Amino acid sequence: MQKSKMLISIIIPTKDEPAIQGLVDAINSMIIQSHEIIIVDKSKVKPNIKNAQLLTQESDGLGNAFLEGLSHSTGDIIALMDGDGSHRLQDLLRMLEKIDEYDIVLGSKLVKGGMSCDTPGRKIVTLAFAWITRLVLWEDIKDPMTGLMLARRDVFRNIKLKPR
Ligand SMILES: Nc1nc2c(ncn2[C@@H]2O[C@H](COP(=O)(O)OP(=O)(O)OP(=O)(O)O)[C@@H](O)[C@H]2O)c(=O)[nH]1
Ligand SMILES: [Mg+2]
Numbered sequence: 001m002q003k004s005k006m007l008i009s010i011i012i013p014t015k016d017e018p019a020i021q022g023l024v025d026a027i028n029s030m031i032i033q034s035h036e037i038i039i040v041d042k043s044k045v046k047p048n049i050k051n052a053q054l055l056t057q058e059s060d061g062l063g064n065a066f067l068e069g070l071s072h073s074t075g076d077i078i079a080l081m082d083g084d085g086s087h088r089l090q091d092l093l094r095m096l097e098k099i100d101e102y103d104i105v106l107g108s109k110l111v112k113g114g115m116s117c118d119t120p121g122r123k124i125v126t127l128a129f130a131w132i133t134r135l136v137l138w139e140d141i142k143d144p145m146t147g148l149m150l151a152r153r154d155v156f157r158n159i160k161l162k163p164r
Contacts, residue, residue: 006033006077007077008034008079009036009038010035010080010092011066011069011078012069013062013065013069013083014039014042016043017083019085023083024039027089030090031092036075038072038073039054039055039083040057040068041054067161076152076153077150077151077152080149082147092107092148099150107146110127110130110142114143125145130143130144
């Protein structure tokens with residue numbers, strides 16, 4: 001199917017993110033392809049969000065938030081991004097350019113042009129996980145802990161994810 005005809009499901013896990021409406025509005029104005037935005041929320045106080053679907057998370061944890069969003073979504077392409085403003089929308093747009101060519105596109109802090117505002121401790125954890133992933137999977141995945149991801153729905157069809 002041509003990319004222009006595909007529906008993109010953008011899943012955004014949130015836990016007490018007061019500025020989330022700004023991100024929703026920016027997505028709706030910048031992404032011209034047909035899309036749905038699914039906010040999977042675990043906030044103490046239910047946010048009031050316009051022009052996006054709001055799903056109250058029933059399970060616990062970030063990984064499960066993604067899975068709840070995934071099972072609720074209807075798109076051919078699944079996007080995951082953080083709701084705290086740490087991921088740039090223009091990077092998601094660049095990643096969308098690549099999804100015709102690849103099944104999975106990951107945003108990475110550890111490539112040329114990538115950066116993070118993480119503490120030195122967090123940077124070490126990220127580097128350690130990247131190293132362990134390369135060692136175990138023997139795949140050149142630059143940033144396995146990234147929360148900025150794009151994938152074709154087919155990728156998730158025959159696998160059972162068990163986030164912990
Ligand atoms: N639904 C849901 N969202 C979560 C949960 N934990 C975190 N989030 C959201 O998931 C996104 C990423 O979480 P963060 O806490 O920013 O994780 P991080 O970027 O690794 O950590 P920081 O460096 O502290 O920003 C944000 O939009 C959070 O609001 C959770 O348990 N459930
Ligand atoms: Mg964050």
